[in-house]
Amino acid sequence: MSEASPAKAYALHLGVIALLLALSFVLPGYYHGLLARIMVLAVFAMGYNMLFGYAGLLSLGHAMFFGAGLYGAGLAIIQLGWSVPAAFAAGLGCGVVVSLIIGLLALRTTGVAFMIVTMMFAQVFYLLILYFATWTGGDQGQVVPQPARVLEFGATSLDLTNPTVRYMSALALFTIVLLITLAIVRSRYGRVLVAIRENEERTKMLGYDTFSNKLMAVVVSGAICAASGAAYALLFGYVGSSFASVQYSILPLLWVLLGGAATTLGPLLGTLFMYYVIDVTSGYTSAYLLIVGIALILLVLFFPKGILGTIRQRWLGWLP
Amino acid sequence: MTPLLTTKGLSRSFGGLRAVDSVDFTLMPGEIRAVIGPNGAGKTTFVSLVSGRIRPTSGTIIFDGADITDLPAYARVRQGIAYTFQITSIYANLTVYANVALPVQLTLRHGHSKSAIQAAVMAALEHTGLADRAHMPAGQLSYGHQRLLEVAMGLALKPRLLILDEPTQGLADSEIDNFVELVRDIATNATVLLIEHNMPVVMQLADRITIFNAGKILAEGTPEAIRDNAAVQDAYLGTAP
Numbered sequence: 001m002s003e004a005s006p007a008k009a010y011a012l013h014l015g016v017i018a019l020l021l022a023l024s025f026v027l028p029g030y031y032h033g034l035l036a037r038i039m040v041l042a043v044f045a046m047g048y049n050m051l052f053g054y055a056g057l058l059s060l061g062h063a064m065f066f067g068a069g070l071y072g073a074g075l076a077i078i079q080l081g082w083s084v085p086a087a088f089a090a091g092l093g094c095g096v097v098v099s100l101i102i103g104l105l106a107l108r109t110t111g112v113a114f115m116i117v118t119m120m121f122a123q124v125f126y127l128l129i130l131y132f133a134t135w136t137g138g139d140q141g142q143v144v145p146q147p148a149r150v151l152e153f154g155a156t157s158l159d160l161t162n163p164t165v166r167y168m169s170a171l172a173l174f175t176i177v178l179l180i181t182l183a184i185v186r187s188r189y190g191r192v193l194v195a196i197r198e199n200e201e202r203t204k205m206l207g208y209d210t211f212s213n214k215l216m217a218v219v220v221s222g223a224i225c226a227a228s229g230a231a232y233a234l235l236f237g238y239v240g241s242s243f244a245s246v247q248y249s250i251l252p253l254l255w256v257l258l259g260g261a262a263t264t265l266g267p268l269l270g271t272l273f274m275y276y277v278i279d280v281t282s283g284y285t286s287a288y289l290l291i292v293g294i295a296l297i298l299l300v301l302f303f304p305k306g307i308l309g310t311i312r313q314r315w316l317g318w319l320p
Numbered sequence: 321m322t323p324l325l326t327t328k329g330l331s332r333s334f335g336g337l338r339a340v341d342s343v344d345f346t347l348m349p350g351e352i353r354a355v356i357g358p359n360g361a362g363k364t365t366f367v368s369l370v371s372g373r374i375r376p377t378s379g380t381i382i383f384d385g386a387d388i389t390d391l392p393a394y395a396r397v398r399q400g401i402a403y404t405f406q407i408t409s410i411y412a413n414l415t416v417y418a419n420v421a422l423p424v425q426l427t428l429r430h431g432h433s434k435s436a437i438q439a440a441v442m443a444a445l446e447h448t449g450l451a452d453r454a455h456m457p458a459g460q461l462s463y464g465h466q467r468l469l470e471v472a473m474g475l476a477l478k479p480r481l482l483i484l485d486e487p488t489q490g491l492a493d494s495e496i497d498n499f500v501e502l503v504r505d506i507a508t509n510a511t512v513l514l515i516e517h518n519m520p521v522v523m524q525l526a527d528r529i530t531i532f533n534a535g536k537i538l539a540e541g542t543p544e545a546i547r548d549n550a551a552v553q554d555a556y557l558g559t560a561p
Contacts, residue, residue, distance in 0.1 A: 188425050191418070191421070191422065191425070192422070194414070195411060195414075195422050198411045198412075198413055198414065199409060199410070199411055201373075201409065202405070202409045202410070202411065203422070204373075204393050204394050205371065205373070205393060205394075205397060205402075205403050205405070205409075206397065206422055206423045206426065206473065206477065207394050207397030207398045207423065207426045207427075207477060208394055208422075208426065209392070209394045209395075210394070
């Protein structure tokens with residue numbers, strides 16, 4: 001698949017990162033902020049794609065991992081008064097712990113049962129947030145106070161509420177996760193994940209412990225999604241239960257399907273496309289979700305492999 | 321000489337059916353052993369128990385002196401038991417090369433450089449005559465070539481025991497001749513356990529033959545002894561009119 005031309009693939013990815021960097025200097029205020037948000041959510045989609053696209057495991061509970069990062073980081077600041085890096089690490093750590101536990105339990109099932117089990121766990125997580133409203137803020141959510149969202153390096157300090165700093169932080173996270181994803185996909189481990197997706201029984205009989213490999217995929221995916229959630233709390237300053245609701249389990253699935261499952265750049269493209277369609281249509285009508293729905297149906301009918309998946313199939317076979 | 325594989329009282333029931341019923345079986349290193357028997361005799365269940373795809377109801381399996389009864393399938397593969405599927409089970413969407421690279425990247429002991437993997441993959445493909453099709457999607461291979469790919473994947477595991485479950489099923493006569501040569505060649509480095517319906521193939525290849533009937537071993541012996549065995553003719557080859 002991607003064996004042929006690694007140089008082309010790396011050039012393309014670096015080109016996309018350079019383009020996003022350049023956009024920071026030309027985009028007007030509103031779109032500048034929106035693109036920062038899209039990059040953070042694209043990280044969420046990339047985490048989802050790791051498990052769904054490459055390992056072939058369809059989870060309907062990823063809001064839980066995003067939420068673990070969001071609340072892990074947000075509450076560390078609000079309740080414990082931790083610094084920004086420590087809060088980010090707390091969010092990431094929560095994601096790893098939650099995904100490890102959920103993985104151990106949910107991977108006893110496959111297929112539809114896996115979808116239902118992950119969805120149920122995510123519902124439990126969501127209801128726990130509402131139940132412990134004293135700490136979490138319940139359905140109102142909580143604002144991460146602006147003075148706490150400052151990154152201190154000795155004498156200098158970076159204010160994450162500053163649009164440029166926020167954009168660059170989002171881009172930095174996006175870049176790191178994109179390059180990690182690319183490295184995993186091209187590694188031996190990535191090939192084993194694809195093998196499990198294509199034919200799990202065969203992979204077992206080639207000597208691979210498919211359970212451990214899938215568990216690893218859940219944890220990597222959960223950690224990436226939690227990183228996105230933690231960044232969201234720190235950069236946009238709001239920690240709310242709606243981010244742990246079932247809607248945020250469905251959204252990454254849609255973004256990935258739109259952009260192209262099992263493509264490294266598909267998650268960014270899908271997230272971008274969905275936001276663009278919503279942005280354009282909501283300008284014309286309040287029933288914009290109807291138009292989004294129709295666009296999705298058309299895409300699934302005519303481009304079942306998503307935008308990049310179709311491009312890879314028809315023209316650019318080397319896309320990773 | 322210690323046997324490579326021994327089973328003691330190996331049984332597996334599905335509901336009320338005893339598919340494999342207290343089987344005591346011994347396989348010596350370097351042998352080509354054919355397992356034959358009527359449909360439903362428990363042959364595939366037996367090799368599935370050996371490879372670890374299914375768990376026994378009771379009994380023990382000993383491989384190279386160690387009890388492997390509780391080992392999961394993937395761990396048995398790492399010990400050197402390779403299984404090729406009766407129903408072709410390849411990665412249809414991946415290239416032939418990628419199909420073989422998966423077992424190779426597991427078994428390479430020294431270094432995982434790209435060139436080391438490539439050399440081992442091409443060796444397995446050349447052995448099975450698939451080298452010129454390396455970059456085709458495996459799903460586009462003809463059925464006969466898919467069977468060969470299945471064997472190439474088994475070979476790439478560098479097994480000590482290679483289990484072939486009806487490898488010639490659905491092959492043309494000309495392909496079968498090549499297959500017989502291939503299995504002979506493999507047997508110089510590995511022990512082969514072969515389930516096969518095609519009697520000429522069995523008679524050409526097997527050092528010894530084990531006959532299954534209704535979950536039990538009915539008879540065991542050299543091809544000549546089996547051919548002359550009256551009980552076998554009754555159960556399997558059919559009584560003379």
